[in-house]
Amino acid sequence: MRNPSFAFTAFAGLLFFGFVWGSTQPLTKIAVSTGYLPFGLIFWQLAIAVVLIGPVLLANNIKVPFDRKHLLYFAGVALFGTLVPNSFSYLAAAKLPAGIMALVVSTVPIFSLVIALGVGNERFLLSRTAGIFLGVAAMMMIALPEASLPVAGQGFWVLVALIAPFCYGVEGNFVAKLVPPNLNPMAALWAASLLGLTVVTPLALATNQFINPMVPWGAAEWALFVSSISHAIAYSGFMWLIGYAGIVFTTQIAYVVTIAAIVIAIVFLGETYSGWVWLAIGLMLSGLLLVQPVGKLPELDETEEA
Numbered sequence: 001m002r003n004p005s006f007a008f009t010a011f012a013g014l015l016f017f018g019f020v021w022g023s024t025q026p027l028t029k030i031a032v033s034t035g036y037l038p039f040g041l042i043f044w045q046l047a048i049a050v051v052l053i054g055p056v057l058l059a060n061n062i063k064v065p066f067d068r069k070h071l072l073y074f075a076g077v078a079l080f081g082t083l084v085p086n087s088f089s090y091l092a093a094a095k096l097p098a099g100i101m102a103l104v105v106s107t108v109p110i111f112s113l114v115i116a117l118g119v120g121n122e123r124f125l126l127s128r129t130a131g132i133f134l135g136v137a138a139m140m141m142i143a144l145p146e147a148s149l150p151v152a153g154q155g156f157w158v159l160v161a162l163i164a165p166f167c168y169g170v171e172g173n174f175v176a177k178l179v180p181p182n183l184n185p186m187a188a189l190w191a192a193s194l195l196g197l198t199v200v201t202p203l204a205l206a207t208n209q210f211i212n213p214m215v216p217w218g219a220a221e222w223a224l225f226v227s228s229i230s231h232a233i234a235y236s237g238f239m240w241l242i243g244y245a246g247i248v249f250t251t252q253i254a255y256v257v258t259i260a261a262i263v264i265a266i267v268f269l270g271e272t273y274s275g276w277v278w279l280a281i282g283l284m285l286s287g288l289l290l291v292q293p294v295g296k297l298p299e300l301d302e303t304e305e306a
Helices: 004-031 038-059 068-093 098-105 108-119 126-143 155-161 163-178 185-206 219-245 253-269 275-291
Strands: none
Touching: 004 068, 004 098, 004 219, 004 253, 038 068, 038 185, 038 219, 068 098, 068 155, 068 163, 068 185, 098 126, 098 155, 098 163, 098 253, 098 275, 108 126, 108 163, 108 275, 126 155, 126 275, 155 163, 185 219, 253 275
């Protein structure tokens, strides 16, 4: 039967979680503005996620299994989903505009497809390959021309930032294949965050990157706090939306994330971009359209009654 509320919920979820996800880039830019370093930032991102999600799991009696298979999965999510990508992402965020960082992160579907083609998880299609080339061209338009970035020499940091979406591509192709059946996404995020804390805590302390929460809070501290909450909401919402509306529909969130981050950076951070960057944005959005998963979007105005 026709169910308009299903379509409304799906699109509302896509826009809301995409906006929340997109807001993390401008917030990250503010968080690194005072010189905070990656391990300290990652510690609090993971710690806040553990504290916020834990009570939700308890209230809903959601079990978190810790057998060998689940631990391997949690370790992969922690390593390729947070520890490695965020380390490089935070370093690059201190050097690049938030809008550029958002454009770089939007290459995740392109890296995912390249890796999938390499390991045989996807079949070759000319249109999707064209999308890869458009994405590469977009990155070259940012990294190569002298006039594309506000400060000379920032092209190197674009390459550093690209390590993060590459890691997310690895996570999507390899770690996702290990996901145990019937694993609650919030339970997975909580366990991966907890496991990540056991790694990043000694690193933050040993390298003197630990951020003392007892100092007076300014814009950077509040930005870190809000971005950590946003990360937990966006990831959990993304996984929920996959189950609710399907993977093909949910991957459209890449457009919302990119556009939201750029608009927020322009409005609240006062960022401006050269013509090269605007052309790169157009090429990237076109590339994302071509590399979307093959399949039919769900009929969002209809559901089946049992």
